[in-house]
Amino acid sequence: xxxxxxxxxxxxxxxxxxxxxxxxxxxxxxxxxxxxxxxxxxxxxxxxxxxxxxxxxxxxxxxxxxxxxxxxxxxxxxxxxxxxxxxxxxxxxxxxxxxxxxxxxxxxxxxxxxxxxxxxxxxxxxxxxxxxxxxxxxxxxxxxxxxxxxxxxxxxxxxxxxxxxxxxxxxxxxxxxxxxxxxxxxxxxxxxxxxxxxxxxxxxxxxxxxxxxxxxxxxxxxxxxxxxxxxxxxxxxxxxxxxxxxxxxxxxxxxxxxxxxxxxxxxxxxxxxxxxxxxxxxxxxxxxxxxxxxxxxxxxxxxxxxxxxx
Ligand code: ZN
Numbered sequence: 001x002x003x004x005x006x007x008x009x010x011x012x013x014x015x016x017x018x019x020x021x022x023x024x025x026x027x028x029x030x031x032x033x034x035x036x037x038x039x040x041x042x043x044x045x046x047x048x049x050x051x052x053x054x055x056x057x058x059x060x061x062x063x064x065x066x067x068x069x070x071x072x073x074x075x076x077x078x079x080x081x082x083x084x085x086x087x088x089x090x091x092x093x094x095x096x097x098x099x100x101x102x103x104x105x106x107x108x109x110x111x112x113x114x115x116x117x118x119x120x121x122x123x124x125x126x127x128x129x130x131x132x133x134x135x136x137x138x139x140x141x142x143x144x145x146x147x148x149x150x151x152x153x154x155x156x157x158x159x160x161x162x163x164x165x166x167x168x169x170x171x172x173x174x175x176x177x178x179x180x181x182x183x184x185x186x187x188x189x190x191x192x193x194x195x196x197x198x199x200x201x202x203x204x205x206x207x208x209x210x211x212x213x214x215x216x217x218x219x220x221x222x223x224x225x226x227x228x229x230x231x232x233x234x235x236x237x238x239x240x241x242x243x244x245x246x247x248x249x250x251x252x253x254x255x256x257x258x259x260x261x262x263x264x265x266x267x268x269x270x271x272x273x274x275x276x277x278x279x280x281x282x283x284x285x286x287x288x289x290x291x292x293x294x295x296x297x298x299x300x301x302x303x304x305x306x307x308x309x310x
Contacts (some may be wrong), residue, residue: 002174004233007193008154009223009269010060011082011137011252013125014072016214018046018065018306020122025050025061026310028101029084030143030150033285034275035252035310039064043294052140052153055252055275057285058196058224059137059153064218065174067306070215071124076160077263079217081118082125085132085155086277087096091117093149095131111200112182123215130155134135156198157220158185159264162211166261171199173240174185174222183236194223201262209263219257227254233268251291252277286310 004238008232015021025031025048034055045066047298061082074080086094093106095257096117098106099112117129132155161167164186168178176199184204190197210216224230230247234256237244244258253269262267275284287306290298 001172002233002236004229005175005190005268006197006222006223006271007058008156008196009057009221009267009271010051010062011079011154011157011220012062012064012218012267013063013121014068014069014123014212014214014218015063015083015121015125015218016067016071016123016310018048018063018067021063021065021276021309022308024122025063026143028098028103030140031059032140032142033060033310034060035279035285035289036126036287037251037289037291038294038305040250040294043290043297043301046305046308049275049285051275052138053142054281055151056137057269057271058194059151061154066214070213072216073195073208073211074126074215075208075210076123076158076162078210078212079157079220079264080126080158080160081128081158081204082217083128083130083155083157083198084124085118085135085137085152086129086150087135087148087152088133090131090133090149091115091131093146097145101209103287111185112180114310121215122208125215125217128158132195135195137162147243152195154196156196158200158201158202159262160202160204160207161200161264162203162205162207162209162264164203167201170260171201173236196223207283217264219265219267221255221269223271226270226272230254230256230270236305251289
């Protein structure tokens with residue numbers, strides 16, 4: 001069994017409008033934009049990262065805003081809800097704030113005996129806020145969200161799958177343990193994880209398969225401490241029959257990717273080197289950073305990208 005995984009690292013999704021996306025995460029949700037860069041494979045498209053003060057693994061929501069992309073059709077084989085942790089008692093504050101901000105898809109529901117507040121992002125992205133006891137992570141203090149109400153990072157994610165069995169087997173191999181079942185939902189928790197350490201599998205055998213578009217999660221990344229741990233995970237996955245990519249340098253972490261039986265693309269990303277490797281922590285996310293292979297295209301890229309105000 002794999003013992004190197006610590007919980008989530010980041011979640012990467014697709015958006016339509018970059019400015020709306022930026023404003024939703026930095027203003028409505030009160031996260032910090034920790035990096036403004038471009039897609040490695042499509043350098044005329046932004047890659048925007050939002051998280052806590054430093055973009056600590058387990059707090060980082062990232063987006064590719066494609067201006068002309070169609071909306072997603074949600075279904076199985078995808079991350080349904082990305083879940084953020086807030087302090088016990090904070091949901092009432094958030095419900096009022098999200099209503100005032102005109103956020104769509106708001107609903108309060110109870111799952112595993114806990115209250116959760118579901119809401120939709122600007123492109124219909126599925127999110128939920130959950131109250132997490134004993135979560136010591138500090139929210140970003142630079143927004144207008146009171147610090148005792150702020151988002152601490154991810155608590156985890158809820159996947160929609162046709163059949164949960166193969167995903168249960170994979171997540172158990174990755175170190176997660178099945179803790180509870182509530183109707184069609186199986187909960188797995190990673191003991192000793194980074195706080196973003198819970199995965200719910202919602203089995204929906206008769207739902208249609210998802211089609212990716214704006215508002216879809218593109219992939220979900222799990223955290224390992226360093227490159228040695230990542231190589232150990234890669235070897236164990238490949239020995240078990242998974243097709244895993246070589247290690248790819250993503251500037252702020254190293255990444256490997258593999259497709260899971262439930263249809264979701266998983267990544268395993270290193271906690272090193274982090275988002276402060278090329279920017280002062282006081283100014284994270286302010287300047288447009290380009291991967292070195294695209295640096296010579298800066299003038300052209302800056303002319304193509306829509307301007308983004310903070
Ligand atoms: Zn990623």
